[in-house]
Amino acid sequence: RSKELGKNTYSIYHESMEADLAQRILIEKHLRTAIQNKEFFLLYQPQINLQSGKVVGVEALIRWNNPILGFVPPDKFIPIAEESNLILRIGEWVAQECIKQLSEWKGTRFDSLHIAMNVSSVQFENPHFLSFVNKLMQNANVHNHLLEIELTERTVMNNVTENIARFNKIRANGFGLSVDDFGTGYSSLSYLKKFPLSVLKIDKSFVDGIPQEEEDISIATAILNLAHSLKMRVVAEGIETKEQLEYLKELNCDFGQGYYISHPLAIIELERWFHTNDCYFHAFPLKEELHV
Numbered sequence: 001r002s003k004e005l006g007k008n009t010y011s012i013y014h015e016s017m018e019a020d021l022a023q024r025i026l027i028e029k030h031l032r033t034a035i036q037n038k039e040f041f042l043l044y045q046p047q048i049n050l051q052s053g054k055v056v057g058v059e060a061l062i063r064w065n066n067p068i069l070g071f072v073p074p075d076k077f078i079p080i081a082e083e084s085n086l087i088l089r090i091g092e093w094v095a096q097e098c099i100k101q102l103s104e105w106k107g108t109r110f111d112s113l114h115i116a117m118n119v120s121s122v123q124f125e126n127p128h129f130l131s132f133v134n135k136l137m138q139n140a141n142v143h144n145h146l147l148e149i150e151l152t153e154r155t156v157m158n159n160v161t162e163n164i165a166r167f168n169k170i171r172a173n174g175f176g177l178s179v180d181d182f183g184t185g186y187s188s189l190s191y192l193k194k195f196p197l198s199v200l201k202i203d204k205s206f207v208d209g210i211p212q213e214e215e216d217i218s219i220a221t222a223i224l225n226l227a228h229s230l231k232m233r234v235v236a237e238g239i240e241t242k243e244q245l246e247y248l249k250e251l252n253c254d255f256g257q258g259y260y261i262s263h264p265l266a267i268i269e270l271e272r273w274f275h276t277n278d279c280y281f282h283a284f285p286l287k288e289e290l291h292v
């Protein structure tokens with residue numbers, strides 16, 4: 001019986017692996033033509049100053065709508081794009097879109113908002129990437145400090161010696177540099193001290209447990225103390241409730257983003273959101289207080 005079971009388990013495993021591989025191949029095939037067919041677009045999620053409620057910037061998040069596959073989430077296609085190097089071209093498209101948006105905001109009431117752009121390690125380690133971004137910024141005549149480059153903790157801790165040089169160059173050029181999903185990878189604290197980072201983003205998995213889980217509060221507090229003593233600022237990601245927002249504000253967290261504040265929005269919705277909120281998050285500090 002156990003033999004039979006083992007065999008079944010094997011074949012199920014085998015079939016699911018084959019299905020997975022077939023799906024990856026299919027995704028990669030459609031990714032190749034996604035840019036020319038204009039299947040990508042960006043959504044922007046507001047980031048607020050938790051102490052004042054004022055919007056300080058947005059994070060750009062890519063979306064892919066393919067006529068055959070439908071909406072494929074970035075967690076699914078970005079890893080495939082990274083393995084096939086298609087991420088380089090996709091990343092250039094993302095940079096072009098973000099910088100076009102910054103240039104459209106120039107001279108409007110939105111012209112102090114920054115855009116945080118996710119950059120994968122394959123892109124970041126490509127020697128042409130930074131000069132490509134720099135040139136786009138120059139051509140658009142936009143201040144470099146309005147673009148924040150967001151790297152995951154894993155990317156930051158990969159090739160640390162090369163990264164120190166890259167980070168210094170990025171910061172010398174005036175760009176912001178933030179560490180995404182902080183606390184989920186492993187960071188060497190001695191390197192963190194040497195890296196000229198501007199922002200740490202507390203991963204959603206810790207924000208989820210606030211305020212009920214003692215351990216998550218301890219981790220968030222430790223990240224805040226560490227970041228502030230190294231002159232970095234902190235964004236809490238994935239804020240879904242009023243209680244989380246208020247607790248993080250009390251902990252002296254600098255910035256926040258999450259569904260409680262706003263979902264990622266298309267540019268038209270975002271500008272409408274800014275107008276109706278007067279560039280402040282209206283439910284701040286308490287929705288109820290404003291409407292009684």
Ligand code: C2E
Pocket residue numbers: 045060061062073074075078094118119120180181237238239240257258259260264
């Ligand atoms: P991330 O950079 O950590 O982005 C945060 C993710 O959390 C986004 O998912 C966002 O929509 C989602 N999110 C924001 N607030 C909340 C909340 O309150 N609750 C919940 N449950 N989720 C929230 P999304 O857009 O699906 O992106 C997933 C990941 O894909 C991103 O994680 C990032 O690693 C990657 N990604 C997205 N856009 C790009 C891009 O343009 N380039 C690259 N290289 N990667 C990207």
Ligand code: MG
Pocket residue numbers: 059118150180
């Ligand atoms: Mg991010």
Ligand code: MG
Pocket residue numbers: 180181201203204237
């Ligand atoms: Mg994140």
Ligand code: MG
Pocket residue numbers: 181
């Ligand atoms: Mg993530």
